[in-house]
Amino acid sequence: MKKFQYIYLTALLSGLLFSSCEKGMETVEQESVVYLTQSGISTHTVLLGNSVYQLGVYHAGINQTNDKLNVTLGIDDAAGADYISANAGYEILPSTYYSLPESIVMIGSEEERGMFDIQLKNIDESYVDKKYFLPISIKSVDKDVTISETSDVAILQFTRFRNVYEAKYKAYGQAVLSGTTDTDKVKIDEVVTSTSTDAGTIKVKGAVTGLNLLLKVQNGQVQITGATGSEAFNVANTSGKTSTYVGEFSEVYQCNTGTYTLYYTYTASGKQMDASVELKFWL
Structure with missing residues (x-):
């Protein structure tokens, strides 16, 4: 009988503890923040012809009430100027090679990521040993969401062409x-x-x-x-x-x-x- 009571009490305490932890997690909040995982400097090849490069925009936070987020991105002229001043010979990718179809990325309420499309175009076999880059940053976000101060700018270097077989x-x-x-x-x-x-x-x-x-x-x-x-x-x-x-x-x-x-x-x-x-x- 004592053994049965011991098992019962142990199970009861475990259930209460688990329930308490669940309720505790419901009250925990982590700041809602958007950021670029590919922030900083990265180097990429460009597919011959026309292609799409996708830059991931992430949303983090616990127990937030946002239904969805609209995040605005674009060319960061100030970041571009800073990079050029520190890296001789580099220049922003000419507009003949790219376009930005949409400036707003929507991240759904049940999603943690959206994609910012960069349309790359007119790439031929002369596109080699280039010092071209695009400085992309998060410009704004709606609702009560913070933009990361350390992961909000991506310097994307596009150095040479590649064909469909390169892998x-x-x-x-x-x-x-x-x-x-x-x-x-x-x-x-x-x-x-x-x-x-x-x-x-x-x-x-x-x-x-x-x-x-x-x-x-x-x-x-x-x-x-x-x-x-x-x-x-x-x-x-x-x-x-x-x-x-x-x-x-x-x-x-x-x-x-x-x-x-x-x-x-x-x-x-x-x-x-x-x-x-x-x-x-x-x-």
């Missing part, structure tokens, strides 16, 4: 001595990054250290050559085999999510090697 890839495959199936085998299993060189070509790491490849997509087929600095590897497309690319553009990732299937030869330590590698889009 991270998981490389998996092997290279073997030409004419064999497993002699001097080199296993390939790594994540590699890529860089655009023109509208259809990316540069990516090859089978061994120091080897960089150029992969050019034409009508679903891929031509493989050695990048500048990799001439000694004598890279060539494997005779009798066709390298391919399959993929499509993703609005979410603003690039293609596809797969390269590659066959090429290269020379290392005086030996000709046959490489067969799959490059698959990787987050």
Whole structure:
């Protein structure tokens, strides 16, 4: 009987404590504030042609009564002038390259984030090594909401173009001595990054250290050559085999999510090697 009473009292006290905590949380308030998570300086590439860059606007606070928020953003001329004075050679992105369709971002009552769209346009292959940036700040917000004093300005640097194929890839495959199936085998299993060189070509790491490849997509087929600095590897497309690319553009990732299937030869330590590698889009 005593044991039963002990269990009952323990459960009762636990329930009261939990109820008390719940009621306590209902009375806690945290200041309602809007901010940019990407505040400060950040560097970005720009998709060839026209695209949209989205800047996240966040709302934080506990037990606030706001139904929804309207946050106004725009170019911050003062922040731009300060950045230019401290960074020689930089200038605000010319208006021929961008537009701001909407100045107001609406954050719903059940949401913590809204997106501020920057329309980027007229980007071609001449857009390289640029010192252009956009200074975007939160200008105002309705209702009783505070603008963060430390996370309200974003300096977005847009330095070069990229094509739809530029992304991270998981490389998996092997290279073997030409004419064999497993002699001097080199296993390939790594994540590699890529860089655009023109509208259809990316540069990516090859089978061994120091080897960089150029992969050019034409009508679903891929031509493989050695990048500048990799001439000694004598890279060539494997005779009798066709390298391919399959993929499509993703609005979410603003690039293609596809797969390269590659066959090429290269020379290392005086030996000709046959490489067969799959490059698959990787987050």
